[in-house]
Amino acid sequence: MIEIHQLVKRYGEKTAVDGLEFTVKPGVVTGFLGPNGAGKSTTMRMILGLDAPTSGSVTVNGRRYAQHAAPLQEVGALLEAKSIHPGRSAFNHLNALALTHGIGRTRVQEVIEMTGLAQVARKRAGAFSLGMGQRLGIAAALLGDPETVILDEPVNGLDPEGVLWIRNLLTGLAAQGRTVFVSSHLMSEMALTATNLIVVGRGRLLADTTIEQFIQAAGGHSVKVTTADAPRLRALLAASGVEITGVSGSEELTVTGLTARQIGAAAHKHGLPIYELTPQAVSLESAFMAMTEGAVEYHGTTTHQHAGSVAA
Numbered sequence: 223m224i225e226i227h228q229l230v231k232r233y234g235e236k237t238a239v240d241g242l243e244f245t246v247k248p249g250v251v252t253g254f255l256g257p258n259g260a261g262k263s264t265t266m267r268m269i270l271g272l273d274a275p276t277s278g279s280v281t282v283n284g285r286r287y288a289q290h291a292a293p294l295q296e297v298g299a300l301l302e303a304k305s306i307h308p309g310r311s312a313f314n315h316l317n318a319l320a321l322t323h324g325i326g327r328t329r330v331q332e333v334i335e336m337t338g339l340a341q342v343a344r345k346r347a348g349a350f351s352l353g354m355g356q357r358l359g360i361a362a363a364l365l366g367d368p369e370t371v372i373l374d375e376p377v378n379g380l381d382p383e384g385v386l387w388i389r390n391l392l393t394g395l396a397a398q399g400r401t402v403f404v405s406s407h408l409m410s411e412m413a414l415t416a417t418n419l420i421v422v423g424r425g426r427l428l429a430d431t432t433i434e435q436f437i438q439a440a441g442g443h444s445v446k447v448t449t450a451d452a453p454r455l456r457a458l459l460a461a462s463g464v465e466i467t468g469v470s471g472s473e474e475l476t477v478t479g480l481t482a483r484q485i486g487a488a489a490h491k492h493g494l495p496i497y498e499l500t501p502q503a504v505s506l507e508s509a510f511m512a513m514t515e516g517a518v519e520y521h522g523t524t525t526h527q528h529a530g531s532v533a534a
């Protein structure tokens with residue numbers, strides 16, 4: 223559990239974090255979203271005691287980071303800036319970290335296996351690809367078997383296999399009851415992994431919500447249906463909470479409030495042919511951009527698109 227109260231961080235004139243107040247709960251993945259410069263990394267550094275708050279407080283598992291006797295066993299973190307000696311092997315890097323906390327070699331070997339580094343564990347970390355470096359950073363974060371895991375942009379620069387691996391790892395850690403807090407500036411990626419969402423912009427809290435609520439607020443799930451008899455299907459599906467739109471005379475309808483499965487089953491029951499049944503993804507990226515629009519620090523001058531025109 224991470225608890226943040228009235229957290230403020232100023233660097234001279236610049237207010238990087240401006241009165242944040244939220245709790246990150248165990249057992250689910252919580253996405254930490256915001257445009258560049260929103261204050262995500264600064265907040266994460268304060269959670270980890272790497273930066274001191276100007277005012278306010280932040281605790282992990284009930285205590286400030288510095289008050290934990292063995293912090294690696296409370297909170298494991300992957301921050302963007304890596305500090306791995308390039309000449310050292312992955313095994314030696316992890317072993318050195320383990321020694322500072324009285325963690326045995328068996329656990330070092332375990333995290334190496336868990337992160338898929340077994341083949342390269344004895345190679346120089348300096349020669350690692352970006353993906354391998356991320357895996358090594360995550361292995362270090364998991365070394366102490368921590369209750370809370372914090373990852374800053376873990377999928378940055380990873381190939382699709384690496385992205386999928388991180389997704390499964392995060393949901394697996396949350397399923398074990400851990401607190402998992404992950405920053406990103408991609409809403410569509412977070413929607414596939416996170417259950418809860420904290421959105422910040424210019425250091426302020428913009429939303430403390432769930433992915434599901436965010437999707438509903440963005441227009442909800444809808445299903446595109448093409449059928450031989452659109453008026454008849456409309457009549458079959460009509461119910462409270464169901465919204466159906468479509469152009470008169472067209473075979474195509476858009477339905478919200480029912481799943482593709484429910485629509486298919488209803489049509490089948492009445493012998494109505496269906497030619498297409500496609501769940502439509504709402505443009506989460508557009509909804510996210512609309513939410514953070516006023517909070518973006520640097521707008522591009524030549525490539526600025528209206529938020530509504532960007533697909534997720």
Ligand SMILES: Nc1ncnc2c1ncn2[C@@H]1O[C@H](COP(=O)(O)OP(=O)(O)OP(=O)(O)O)[C@@H](O)[C@H]1O
Nearest residue numbers: 233236238256257258259260261262263264265407
């Ligand atoms: N050490 C520092 N000194 C001065 N300003 C800083 C410092 N660290 C961060 N900032 C400023 O604080 C603001 C928040 O930065 P931060 O890196 O926390 O944002 P972020 O949400 O992590 O952004 P990104 O997605 O680009 O990583 C930015 O305007 C940044 O320039």
